[in-house]
Amino acid sequence: MDVDDLRRLLSAEGLRLLDEVGELERSADVVRTVSRLRAAGHDGGLVAAVLEQARLRSRARAKFGDFADRMLFTPAGLEQSTRLRVAALHAGRFAEAGIDVVADLGCGIGADAMALAALDLGVVAVERDELTAAVAAFNLAPFPSARVELGNAEDADLAGIGAVWLDPARRDGATRLKNPDDWSPSLEWAFDLARRLPVGIKLGPGIDRDLIPDDFEAQWVSVDREVVELVLWSGALARPGIRRAALVLSAGGIAELSAAGDSPDAETGDLAEYLVEPDGAVIRARLIGDLARSLDGRMLDPTIAWITSDELPATPFGQVFRVVERFPLDVKTLKRELGVRGIGTLEIKKRGVDIDPAQFRTKLALSGEAGATLVLTRIAGTRTAILVERI
Structure with a gap:
């Protein structure tokens, strides 16, 4: 999707068609829908944009549930976005720490910003990509306490901000960037920011553990047995006495195992029942x-x-x-x-x-x-x- 596709989608005709099409799960559904919409005289570019969004919404239900039906997505934004269930837990931590206004730097399509705004926190969502920022603005439109700014995380005005949520860009197109110095913003910049403000930093779960500062809480999160992220919490967002945590979400609920550090191994023994x-x-x-x-x-x-x-x-x-x-x-x-x-x-x-x-x-x-x-x-x-x- 490009900016022109988004403009088509945001027209009254585009939004109406998107709601009308609903979910598309099979190739046969797509073929029939294309034929019907083109026969009705709709522009080919608009039809293509609507169908792409319909497919993305169908995929997004795994992460966003019914909320997906009123959101817009980019393929990369959907792939990299936080599951709404997890984002709600992130937001709860900011609220429990007494934070009033949060800057979401590198907000993507706005998943974490939505969860923060849903708790009536003020949210300044900053995104460097114009198309993604426009999608985030659409997704955050129902929340009056949130606004989206186009720009780089490093240049964001943090006056009046109580804490920061940060998801560094770790890809350059299709290439995964292995060196934290190449991320945007860099991990060093994020750690420097954490010396000035409470910060939550979302990272890939496989990051080199030697990079984790001793005074951060490191929380690995799994959803239905898949480890989806590591979050580093600093300042008022880090819980006293906890430096290692495993947060497990499943159909059975939420459970967490935490400790002041890596736990010593248990004794070894022979195979039991x-x-x-x-x-x-x-x-x-x-x-x-x-x-x-x-x-x-x-x-x-x-x-x-x-x-x-x-x-x-x-x-x-x-x-x-x-x-x-x-x-x-x-x-x-x-x-x-x-x-x-x-x-x-x-x-x-x-x-x-x-x-x-x-x-x-x-x-x-x-x-x-x-x-x-x-x-x-x-x-x-x-x-x-x-x-x-x-x-």
Whole structure:
């Protein structure tokens, strides 16, 4: 989408057509819709812009729910935007810290700014890309406490601002920028800002942990078992005594594991009746030891994120499996044992072993109607295969 497409969409005709088209989920829907709209005499450029937005709205429902039906998107903006459920938690932290006005620097299509404004916080949303800023302005139009400014984060006027939300641009077109000095704004600039104002900085979850300042709270966030972001909180936005946190969102609710720092590893021991695969946020936050101790469990290996327990663990911080059988990690043995059980569909979970699951599955020559999950790992340094079933 370009600026001309956006102008077409923002016309009375464009907005009416967009509402009329609704969701488009199948290619057949698109073909029929194009034929109908062109037959009705609508401009081809407008039809293309409407259809692109309809498809983006359909995709956006996973992040924004029903709110997607009144929003506009760019493809990159949708991909990089914060899920509304997560953005609401971000906004709550600003409100709880007593912040009145927040600058959202690098606001993208405005997801976090919407969540902040929904709590009646004043929001100054700054975006350097003209098209994206215009989309953000549309999305923020229902919120009188929010305004959008076109410009660079580094040049934003922060007079009267109580705190900052910052999502540095980490791409140059399709290229991911690995060096934090190349981000816009740079990570060094963001840290310098955090010495003057409370700041929340949204980053990719895989950032080098050595870059995290000691006086920041680092919170990894996962949604439905996918680690989606790391947020660094400073000043009044950082909770006292907490430097590491794993926030887990699922259909069952919200849970958080936190600590003053990386947790020491739990004791190691042999395989028990149950296995727990910690959530990715727990692993990234290095809170595996704390989780293991909370479950009266132990680790299979000091370098591998598997927890085993004699009692059935109940936890929102990981997937729980019951151990069915343990085998040596040997293709011939596994091929025979899985064949006896008639296993033709196999999920392979590997950790701590250098194996390509797809190639390994091919070697097993699976056949049969049954399905199973196979864990490939190490126990006390020994390569091991564990047949498990999900709890």
